[in-house]
Amino acid sequence: METTTTASATPPTGNGGWITGWDPEDEEFWERSGKRIARRNLWLSLFSEHVGFSVWSIWSVMVLFMSPEIGLGFTAGEKFLLVTIPSLVGALLRIPYSYGVTRFGGRNWTVFSTSLLLIPTVLTAVFVMRPGTPLWVFLLIGALTGVGGGNFASSMTNITNFFPQRHQGWALGLNAGGGNIGVAVIQLVGLLVIATAGSTSPVHVAAVYLPLIVVAALLAALRMDNIDAVRRAPGMLAEAVRRRHTWWLSFLYIGTFGSFIGYSFAFGLVLKSEFDFTALQAAGYTFIGPLLGSLARPVGGRLSDRWGGARVTFWNFLGMAAGTGLLLVASAQNSFPLYLASFIALFILTGIGNGSVYTMIPAVFARQAENAVASGGSAVEATALARKLSGTVMGIAGAVGCLGGVFINLTFRVSFGGAAANGDTALTTFLVFYLVCVIATWAIYLRRGRARVPVAERAAVAAHKEAADV
Template identity: 65%
Template sequence: MAEKILKGTWLTGWDPEDEDAWRRSGHQVARRNLALSILCEHISFSVWTLWSVLVLFMTPEIGLAFDPGEKFLLVATPTVVGALLRLPYSHAVTRFGGRNWTVFALLLLLVPTLLALYFIRQPGTPLWVFLLIGALGGVGGGNFASSMTNITAFFPQRHQGWALGLNAGGGNLGVAAVQLLGLAVIHTAGRDHPEYVAAVYLPLILLAAALAARLMDNVDAVRTVPGAQREAVRRADTWWISLLYVGTFGSFIGFGFAFGLVLQNEFGASPVQAMGYTFLGPLLGSLSRPVGGRLADRLGGARVTLWTFLAMGTGTLVLIIAARTGSFGLFVAGFSALFLLSGLGNGSAYKMIPAVFARRAENEVTSGHDATEAFARARRLSGAAIAVAGAVGALGGAAINLAFKASYADGSGSGTPAFLTFLGYYAMCVLIIRFVYLRRTPTRATAPGDVREASRA
């Protein structure tokens, strides 16, 4: 397949739905690009969430004394920037190519990493400097959208839940990896050397960029016609699924940034104690994301996402009980469960996007439209909708950190008001799935739980 359609640095005429070509060589090309994409996204997530670790080192002992509200603001800043960059990053990969943009975006990570390496060791550095560096670190969050849009084009629709879940899950592992690295630095070099955490990523960024340049492909299937994102944002389903993704990915990334600070403020945990637990939740959430995608491939994205939100609501109630009773063990267990469930929901919610647009294409073919054109258009709109959902979902992470900031700012030392807010949002997501996506009986052409879209007035 690939050897017959290679043209310069681009794969042209790529069609993963061609089963014969997929079996011959297409699956090998797709899996090679997926493996490199996972590596690059993993490093991007680590740099994006770097400040979730560095804030735990920021103590008066090294000349950086900031109150809890300022620290929550600092970890929220890269989340917001990463969310805002996801739409332009997704568009960029359709214009410049997956390989080309991946290499450029990786090298761009050197800027915030070098700045963090220098300024974290400068006593008396004002908060605005760290906020600026954190904002620059947001470029790592933008890489998620370009990576997911790129990988969507490589795999047939029947494997996209698995492929997207694996790609995102491998990237999400960067959240756990940077926290494990912080713990390792504390145990080997002590609490006075946070710069070592940033220093580790400099050679890794260069290595990943070199591998991407050598082994990844650009593929013409990812290129979108002008206005694809504009058309996607006019579709109601894009926004419904975006709201769901706020609840899943927003929870994962928001909790990933905030978990250590919450343990410090809720239970008075030391930096060492906090970091000893903070890696566990993101690790579980990252590993469960491909599982959520696989379950959605088999059972339907809407059904899996519904049960996930019901379970997340239960987990949030556990956190409220643990906070009120002062049970540290129950609190950590509840938070870890929420991470795992948010990972499952990430995979299943993303699976809903190609399923919905594929169903639209089926409806167009039934109405007499050309099948090749209809499904090609559905794939392009899926990529655009994925970018929108990714951007909106990441903003949910910032909202979670701001909710914690407001909750702990009242002097009560309790995150219960924030947890109650999250519980209400999860309940809203359950209603969206139940009345928008599970109100009709599935047809034979759809996976269970991914039902025909309701007609619009």
């Protein structure tokens, strides 16, 4: 039977119960015990999400091993399709995974979702070395790895409720960055396997992650907590869907996270196709971009805490457009150094943009809460609604943004399968999209002085005062 603990006292570690009355905006509670509890859950959630991202992106490594040498001579188009399927499934699972946290609790859902990663990882290890295995089998296993993509949404929905508004950028950036870096880590593991065991031993990559999945699930079960603040009021999803900012923020997230995950999955294949690299040559570079992009995500959150998410996002999209333009120049000159440098810069910018757009989500709804309080509304209700909407919209934006990865890989598939057999058509398409994002960010969030940093402190203070007066 689960126990219930109030937020005014430090809950027993790993009691499997719910902490009730969780309010990180209460500075006394935050300093006394809330901060320690929140950070513990952040680190454990980050580890589980990291492993989930690695499993989700495992086929970006497996396709580098696929060659006639091991009886798997698929075309470039078939390989791009194989790395597209996990991205699609991960996108579709993000909303139900986000709901899972609000229904079952952050600790409980983390244990379940992490344990589920064992299924696609075992299947990958079993089938990847079987010569003559048809493409549909790999597509099915790739679809199952999509469950790792859902872990991001559930982790972000959970962690945003643990931290006060003033620390949202840092906490969400660190949590997401630590998860994103799983893409780079598994690609680095792939490089080490190719360099030591050869390009015919992909099973070792999957074998590395089986014990890590077990450890992550056990730590979540023993050390994480469920908090009542994560529970979503009935109809919250429908309410979020009706908000126009939900869809504008999701659109911007397509440009940042969609680009990050799409490029991460496709980078090795792009290098092999564009410059006729071997598996070892491609693997030697593929981890660099995702690694730096992941590390840049907390930077985007920090910059947004200081300058405002909208302003950082605007300049970031301009930088992404410029980086894509340089890629086109490098492709025309067949310059690998310029191509690699431009792509790495683009990865870094996607990371910064991921942090800035996700920081915008709670900030936008905090601003609406301030406006509601200024109009005479209840500060308690307005602040609570803003926090619950933020968690819901993070799930929606994560799902929609993830579809950008599908778009990236399908566009590369068409581009490399065309008459020119290069990525120029895809890059031109991405350049136009980034320019549209620049215009949208300015028009919706920056013009007419909209760049003011939306902060919820005044609403939170009023909420505590109102609660004290009751």
